[in-house]
Amino acid sequence: MKVLSVVGARPQLVKLAAIASAFAETSHEHVIVHTGQHYDADLSDVFFDGLGIPAPDVHLGVGSGSHGVQTGAVLAAMDKVLEAERPDWVLVYGDTNSTVAGALSAVKMHLPVAHLEAGLRSFNRRMPEEHNRVLTDHCADLLLAPTEEAVRHLANEGLGKRTRLVGDVMVDICLRIRDAVAAGQHPAPALPEGIDPAAPFLLATLHRPDNTDAPERLSALIASLASLPVPVALLAHPRLVARADEHGIKLAQGSVHVGRPLPYAGLVAAVMASAGVVTDSGGLQKETFLLGRPCTTIRPETEWVETLRDEWNILVPDPQDKTREAWAAVATRPAPRVSQGTPYGDGQAARSVVRVLEQS
Ligand code: UD1
Secondary structure, three states: OOEEEEEEHHHHHHHHHHHHHHHHOOOOEEEEEEOOOOOOOOOOOHHHHHHHHOOOOOOOOOOOOOHHHHHHHHHHHHHHHHHHHHOOOOEEOOOOHHHHHHHHHHHHHOOOOOEEEOOOOOOOOHHHHHHHHHHHHOOOOOEOOOOHHHHHHHHHOOOHHHEOOOHHHHHHHHHHHHHHHOOOOOOOOOOOOOOOOOOOOOOOOOOOOHHHHHHHHHHHHEEEEEEOOOOOOOOOHHHHHHHHHHHOOOOOOOOOOOOOOOOOHHHHHHHHHHHEEEEOOOHHHHHHOOOOOOOOEEEOOOOOHHHHHHHHHHEOHHHHHHHHHHHHHOOOOOOOOOOOOOOOOOOOHHHHHHHHHHHE
């Protein structure tokens, strides 16, 4: 069997690490196509190096652009690659512009498409990822769902017959790296200057357009982080840095200490060292849950509803709606005392993916 994976953005590289390592245990051929949606070393190269992913076989180099330009560039470049490779399966991951473009180019060439992390829904049509998920699910032949909730969403949309529950491949990698960090196999993460890893601190990330792109919203969010009573290590995505520069908003203020995005093992180690996380990232919400730290999510909804149980994760659409004390109490609360359970599977999801592809 020949499987061609299409990836392009940071979270897809983590999922690819799990899949590439499962394929390495088999005699199947696994071809990796990197669209180039993320090209900064911090967002791409360090994941290949740090997670032992084989170098991409093909690099499309599409880079940044508006949604149409970026999606279109991937579409235009994929035909030739698919024609040359003719895989048995095209595997697309998650919900980025690279995902929908990879899926669409493959179905148009009558190549079977499998969607990993199928069935997630925020029901928020303002999110670019929501269109990408729905369109990808409806054009794919095989829907690899991470959770029972995702299976239910797909069934509700008439896609039950194409759906298989495989678990979440991010768990495979997150738990593997957690154990390696705990065993001292990774150096201490490069936290922003001014953060003492031995004292309580919060880890924060913000990158969603709804949070970064309007200047009033962004400056209110930074002010809320700045007002917290513990140091905040803000790992700044390039979009956040670019928008803050554009609007003259200073990120390093009050409690906020700014650093660069971390490689995956560094991120896992930083979450483990932290007292909790404040984020708008889907992946980080779940990693925080898996690593047993409380998460506060700056969004009105989440696709990962299982994290909300017992307040492991709390949604705060707008910290300014709370008094300063109430916001501080939510963001700095201790971890719940009840166990998280295992709603995302047992860390063997990538092997299940390979098995399902073999059998389908
Ligand atoms: C993308 C995904 C999002 C995912 C996120 C993970 C879509 C619609 N969004 O969002 O689902 O959670 O990746 O990080 O696909 N930039 C750089 N260097 C890079 C890449 C981007 O500087 O290597 C800057 C550019 O200014 C670019 C902006 O970041 O315009 C946004 O990048 P883009 O890939 O369009 O979306 P993300 O916000 O990263």
